[in-house]
Amino acid sequence: MDAVEVMPSTVTEAVLQAAGEAAEHLVDLDDVDAYLAARVEQVAALPYNDAKVAGRYAPITTLLGRLEARRQLLPLVAAYREAKALRDSLDFGDQARLAAELARQVPQAAVEERGRSRVVLLDEFQDTSHAQARHAARALR
CATH class of the missing domain: 1.10.287 (Helix Hairpins)
Known part of the structure; x- marks a missing residue:
């Protein structure tokens, strides 16, 4: 080093x-x-x-x-x-990564999440990570 x-x-x-x-x-x-x-x-x-x-x-x-x-x-x-x-153990980054992987690997999870809420409001979008954005995009399909 x-x-x-x-x-x-x-x-x-x-x-x-x-x-x-x-x-x-x-x-x-x-x-x-x-x-x-x-x-x-x-x-x-x-x-x-x-x-x-x-x-x-x-x-x-x-x-x-x-x-x-x-x-x-x-x-x-x-x-x-x-x-x-x-x-x-998990930290925040791990949680975001795992959520994105789950959304990608288990399409039914996105279907169920879409059914839970009619509208989702996102505050502080500039703080959204790539993993969160991918997870959200999958949930909206």
């Missing part, structure tokens, strides 16, 4: 946030790693990353460090997921 240059409490927050976001966006950690690796490669290939001008473009170096740090946190995210599974 040589790219991680923050305090343990900040690492903990980052792991919890990454775990929640991956669950709520229904993405696999391997896909997250591949995405981050591609961004590292993309940024590293920028002409501004030339050693002759690196001092003038310190933000690129900073960005590369942050991307690498996020990649290095992914094994901790996986370990956190495993620890929750061993303890039969």
